[in-house]
Amino acid sequence: MDDVAAWKQIEGWREDPSSVAILTDIDGTLAPIVPTPDLSEVPGELLGLLRELSGKYLLVAGISGRKTQDAFDLIGLDEVVYFGNHGFEILRDGEVEVIPDALPFLERVKELESRAKEELAPLGAFVEEKGITASIHYRNAPPEVGERCVAFVKAEGERLGLRITVGRGVVEARPPIRADKGTAVRALVEEYRPRKAMFLGDDTTDLDAFRELVALRKEGTLEEILRVGVRSDEGPPEIVAEADIVAEDVEGVGEVLRVLAR
Ligand SMILES: [Mg+2]
Structure with a gap:
């Protein structure tokens, strides 16, 4: 899909937000990379957009390699679902659940x-x-x-x-079982049953999420998918190569969220 088609698809998703899941990495995607992870921050404008989107769309979830509580602390919105700890835990409504297999x-x-x-x-x-x-x-x-x-x-x-x-x-x-951002994406899609889902990410571990979206569409679980890749010097080239939309930085991610919120 080319860039123009991808942006058109986003506009189409706005018409039927209750069928859409917005799934996103946090560090490097919503929060600019900083020298020490403790200093990471999601810009206020993006937090406002995430709050708005979670009221409108079926699901907004943050998926992070960090501890689940740290993922929550970075965004701090109760309306958002958090998957953390390498895909082993999910936090919602203030409760941390370990995935059943683990x-x-x-x-x-x-x-x-x-x-x-x-x-x-x-x-x-x-x-x-x-x-x-x-x-x-x-x-x-x-x-x-x-x-x-x-x-x-x-x-x-x-x-x-x-x-x-x-x-x-x-x-x-x-635990000796597969758990990563791909298994987290699948668990959320199987539970919330969106017909359309997007994932936004910048790094190697996000490729698992991109590829799981492709698998979910191939098997018919999802009708439409969108992969938003954030370009960076440290990230792998596949993030850009496999993305439907390339964001140049966190501000570019903001543009995607703004179009969804419009
Ligand atoms: Mg990241």
């Missing part, structure tokens, strides 16, 4: 956290309890403590049947 692993994640607090925290590691996932940070600890953290969490993860990933200064445990 729920059986909650106790095991908590067991790993409490074992890590006994064994690793005294060595200088920081155990971040994130609910259905756990992060053990060792960036500020000596290298041998980092090695000990990785070895310990890997062994415990294997014993408990959890997936372990090692990042920069952090080792994380999560």
Whole structure:
């Protein structure tokens, strides 16, 4: 679909807002990227638009890799639904729910956290309890403590049947099931039953959402989809290549939202 057709499609969606879901990434899409994530902010004008859209359209949802509560804090609107924590949790009406497939692993994640607090925290590691996932940070600890953290969490993860990933200064445990922005998009579409859905994103993890929209349209669950990609130096080229509409920055995302709200 070319750009002109995509904008026309948005105008068509305005005629029937109760059949439309607006799904969006937050950091880099609604909130400009800043040096430290704590300083991220969604501009006031976009918050106003999101509030207006959530009153008009079937669903407005923010989907983020951040902790679910952090996703809520960035937007702060009760009318919006939040999917966070790598697609494992959903927050609405003030309640956090773990997705059903992950729920059986909650106790095991908590067991790993409490074992890590006994064994690793005294060595200088920081155990971040994130609910259905756990992060053990060792960036500020000596290298041998980092090695000990990785070895310990890997062994415990294997014993408990959890997936372990090692990042920069952090080792994380999560349920061994697929959960990402694509599964979050599918869960929302299957629950709210829109006939049309859009996703707005800027980064690699957003491609899962773009591709799930395509799959949902192919199988007939959705009639129309729109992918809005935000161009940036750090984002992958596919975000622009696969998008129906390319926004040059957060202001460009605002333009899409303004047309929807008009
Ligand atoms: Mg982003």
